[in-house]
Ligand code: UDX
């Protein structure tokens with residue numbers, strides 16, 4: 001099977017960069033990325049400086065492939081009809097209503113996508129789960145194809161994306177591994193091979209791992225859970241360090257030098273954020289409970305609980321520093337993104353910390369080099385339970401520079417590991433370093 005046309009549904013953080021790289025590396029395959037969001041597609045087709053997603057190196061990739069064999073469109077049906085291979089990269093948020101609310105993944109968009117594909121497809125298709133999904137989702141998708149399809153054959157593969165934001169392009173160019181799960185039937189194996197052939201254009205063969213569908217689906221959840229578990233482990237130890245006089249950075253270095261453990265993902269912080277870790281672990285916990293594995297569920301749930309504890313603990317330290325009340329105090333919030341080199345603020349610890357400080361009476365001066373004021377205001381509106389907008393508009397300011405944010409403030413919090421924050425010196429100001437960024441620590445320094 002030689003693929004000539006690919007369609008990807010969902011032009012987000014996963015779909016956009018992944019398809020851009022496939023198009024770049026496979027010039028003889030036409031790649032069309034579709035999305036229901038017209039504004040997003042317009043931005044993908046607009047000036048390179050304003051692509052909807054900021055990722056180092058992304059603009060260069062789009063510049064080369066866009067218009068050649070990479071297209072962005074809102075014509076979903078047309079792209080489905082024409083493609084032999086369809087990636088589903090729509091979002092799978094945590095359910096907010098119904099059975100499993102607050103834990104299970106909301107598969108509404110994935111199911112809508114599958115229905116759309118089934119109804120439109122007039123020729124056989126390979127359909128690929130790119131979104132992170134609970135194990136055995138392929139079964140549900142197959143049911144939709146069987147029920148809604150027009151007699152054509154659908155082969156479902158799982159090909160989870162392991163890219164991390166901020167390094168997406170590098171991660172796609174040099175993936176640690178590409179995982180492809182497929183059915184052990186003849187048609188399943190043919191579809192797997194067709195996808196292997198695409199990646200083999202730039203990924204060494206030994207890094208392309210093929211498995212059954214269930215292993216592939218679960219491997220994504222398990223990988224994210226294990227990465228997050230390392231962060232919660234080191235963060236839990238940071239609390240013990242503070243009681244005992246041990247230094248968490250020194251501890252982390254000492255532990256990480258054991259080659260069996262390794263140094264990565266051992267940086268203590270104000271807590272992990274991002275669209276994946278919390279959502280995927282909650283999903284894993286829900287799955288374990290569903291299968292009656294309560295002890296296993298509780299084990300993984302603890303990773304989230306420690307993360308919540310860490311955010312809470314950090315915010316409380318700031319409040320305690322000012323005697324339990326922040327009324328009349330101005331606090332600079334430096335960093336709104338959930339990590340450096342991205343404009344993404346989903347589940348960012350900053351949203352939570354800022355809320356807690358605000359509710360303890362603080363006036364906030366927020367600065368982030370990449371997250372737009374529009375997104376910051378939206379986060380505040382959507383995630384803080386504030387009665388009236390006027391309650392916060394007069395007490396929250398979004399600054400354009402670091403110094404604007406810090407000049408008048410009584411305390412400064414560092415919540416994202418942006419490089420530029422490492423260089424600033426704060427004299428005689430209380431500094432709350434949620435990322436252990438500063439080397440020259442002043443008298444009023446409070447780290448994690
Ligand atoms: C998301 C999840 O966060 C991640 O866990 C999963 O692995 C892949 O999907 P991301 O790309 O970051 O990743 O999501 P998002 O930026 O929200 O993009 C999803 C896009 O799908 C949005 O642009 C949305 O408009 C689009 N969409 C959603 C459709 O085009 N059709 C739909 O029916 C639903």
Ligand code: UDX
Pocket residue numbers: 161162163164165166224227231264265266267268269270271272273274275276277338339340
């Ligand atoms: C993660 C996974 O790394 C990626 O493989 C998967 O595809 C999606 O989820 P991402 O959320 O983009 O990627 O970022 P990641 O670099 O993993 O960081 C997640 C959070 O953990 C950030 O808030 C980061 O600041 C924090 N973190 C990371 C720490 O607090 N300490 C660390 O040592 C590492």
